[in-house]
Amino acid sequence: xxxxxxxxxxxxxxxxxxxGYRSTSPRRAVANVIAGQERHFTAEELxxxxxxxxxxxxxxxxxxxxxxxxxxxxxxEDGNLHYQLSHxxxxxxxxxxxxGASEDLLGCDIEDLLQSVSAAxxxxxxxxxLEVYGRCQSCLQTQVPA
Amino acid sequence: xxxxxxxxxxxxxxxxxxxGYRSTSPRRAVANVIAGQERHFTAEELxxxxxxxxxxxxxxxxxxxxxxxxxxxxxxEDGNLHYQLSHxxxxxxxxxxxxGASEDLLGCDIEDLLQSVSAAxxxxxxxxxLEVYGRCQSCLQTQVPA
DNA sequence: ATATTAATGATACCTAGTCTCGAAACTAAT
DNA sequence: ATTAGTTTCGAGACTAGGTATCATTAATAT
Numbered sequence: 194x195x196x197x198x199x200x201x202x203x204x205x206x207x208x209x210x211x212x213g214y215r216s217t218s219p220r221r222a223v224a225n226v227i228a229g230q231e232r233h234f235t236a237e238e239l240x241x242x243x244x245x246x247x248x249x250x251x252x253x254x255x256x257x258x259x260x261x262x263x264x265x266x267x268x269x270e271d272g273n274l275h276y277q278l279s280h281x282x283x284x285x286x287x288x289x290x291x292x293g294a295s296e297d298l299l300g301c302d303i304e305d306l307l308q309s310v311s312a313a314x315x316x317x318x319x320x321x322x323l324e325v326y327g328r329c330q331s332c333l334q335t336q337v338p339a
Numbered sequence: 340x341x342x343x344x345x346x347x348x349x350x351x352x353x354x355x356x357x358x359g360y361r362s363t364s365p366r367r368a369v370a371n372v373i374a375g376q377e378r379h380f381t382a383e384e385l386x387x388x389x390x391x392x393x394x395x396x397x398x399x400x401x402x403x404x405x406x407x408x409x410x411x412x413x414x415x416e417d418g419n420l421h422y423q424l425s426h427x428x429x430x431x432x433x434x435x436x437x438x439g440a441s442e443d444l445l446g447c448d449i450e451d452l453l454q455s456v457s458a459a460x461x462x463x464x465x466x467x468x469l470e471v472y473g474r475c476q477s478c479l480q481t482q483v484p485a
Numbered sequence: 486a487t488a489t490t491a492a493t494g495a496t497a498c499c500t501a502g503t504c505t506c507g508a509a510a511c512t513a514a515t
Numbered sequence: 516a517t518t519a520g521t522t523t524c525g526a527g528a529c530t531a532g533g534t535a536t537c538a539t540t541a542a543t544a545t
């Protein structure tokens with residue numbers, strides 16, 4: 194839908210502008226770092242990479258991006274909250290506990306299953322939270338190489 | 340397996356003793372409150388009910404009870420951590436967002452489903468976290484009574 | 486009874502995040 | 516280009532929820 198050379202960071206900023214947010218230099222900095230992020234990251238990590246950006250601004254930006262749907266919150270097994278770029282729509286993550294890789298879990302029947310199980314209990318489903326932890330293919334292969 | 344009149348609070352303390360923990364008066368107080376708890380509760384709520392017990396002791400006790408498997412951590416939709424008595428084994432919760440009621444989700448195929456989905460992605464499953472939110476039967480019924 | 490060890494509470498500390506507020510920066514209208 | 520009206524900013528105070536330290540106290544083993 195957009196011209197070539199249109200970077201991810203620019204996309205993020207455009208999404209914000211569409212929602213009435215101004216394009217400011219701290220937000221550009223945040224967008225650039227996030228766009229270059231290969232894995233999920235914490236607010237603290239973002240802060241370390243952008244020491245010139247105020248703490249409140251980091252948290253504000255994260256919140257805005259989550260609300261806009263371009264970032265999603267991820268709960269790690271240790272209970273820590275991370276963020277990662279979200280691919281369109283509601284989904285869940287497969288998180289590698291070794292290298293931190295994550296994959297989106299799509300096209301599976303979890304939603305339907307939950308719906309029917311809830312109904313069986315007389316519950317009207319309103320939401321759910323699911324994270325799946327494990328070891329990814331490449332970590333399994335490099336493991337015990339001797 | 341035990342004599343009659345054997346209360347839940349006593350069971351909790353026995354579980355601790357079996358694990359080498361001493362039976363102390365703060366722990367008895369904690370066990371009594373937890374045993375009488377009908378819903379999930381926060382560390383803070385426990386603290387309010389036991390102002391004579393030190394903060395550190397409250398948290399230490401909760402940790403021990405979670406490790407022992409008699410309590411489990413529950414993540415609410417608002418992101419807050421709660422605790423509730425766990426019925427044997429690994430399971431998930433249906434949590435009513437209106438009244439706070441919770442039911443264990445048992446005997447469903449979620450584990451199997453996750454196992455096969457993970458395998459399809461080349462992941463070796465090590466764990467997962469699932470909470471399901473909604474409205475329970477009785478809240479649905481009392482809703483809009485006019 | 487005594488020695489040993491575990492557990493306690495007070496308090497200091499920490500992490501992660503929110504709130505406040507005057508200053509700075511962005512945008513739109515002249 | 517200036518200006519007016521907003522939004523956003525960062526510094527720093529503050530908060531919630533939890534952990535670490537440690538001298539004292541209490542529970543158990545001998």
